[in-house]
Amino acid sequence: MGLAEKRLAESIKTDSLPAFESKLNNLAGYPIKVNIDWNTFTAFDTYPLSRLEIVFGDLESFVKKICTDDMGKEALKEKMSAINLTNTDNRDNVSMELKDATLFLTVQLAGDSFSSQTDSQIAGYVETLL
Template identity: 75%
Template sequence: MGLAEKRLAESIKVEKLPAFEAKLKERAGYDIKVDIDWNTFTAYDEYPLSRLEYVFDDVESFVKKICIDDMGKEALQDKISTIHLTNSENNDDVKVELKEDTLFLTVQLVQSSFSYQTDSQIASYVESLL
């Protein structure tokens, strides 16, 4: 990780991540911690970090889809307290998985193309487990 990646990661940690967690709390009605495996996003160059906002948008949208009413908010709160984001260079690793109270999202934001779960895919997966 070079200086540019370190600066961008720090900017996301200090500015964008707290704002993102505040949006999730507004949508869900409770605190959802977002845990990012920073080493998987900074091991390459700035590109994966610059694409993280797309993942944030889809995660916020999935929470909005689930939390359209009190029943959805309560169901989500019973199942998810943390969202863990990991980046992989291998497209085959892309997945969404709920273990205990953590939603694990593995995305592929490296290279010229990228792959991650859309808001609808995440919502469909989580909703089936609520």
């Protein structure tokens, strides 16, 4: 990790991430903690960090889709209290799993292409588990 990655990661940690968590909390009506495996996002260059805002947008939209009413908010609250984000450079490792009240997402923001779950894919997956 070079200086550019360190600066961008720190900016996300202090500015973007708190604002993003606040948006999720407002949409869901309860606190959702977002944990980021920073080492997997800073191991390459600034590209994965710069694409993190896109993942935040998909996650915000997913929570909005689930939490359209009190029934959705309660169902999500019972099953999910945190989101863990990990980055990979291998498309075969892109995955999502909801277990132990945590949504684990592995995205590919490094390497030769960009691959992550869309808001509809995440919502479709999580809705079946609520």
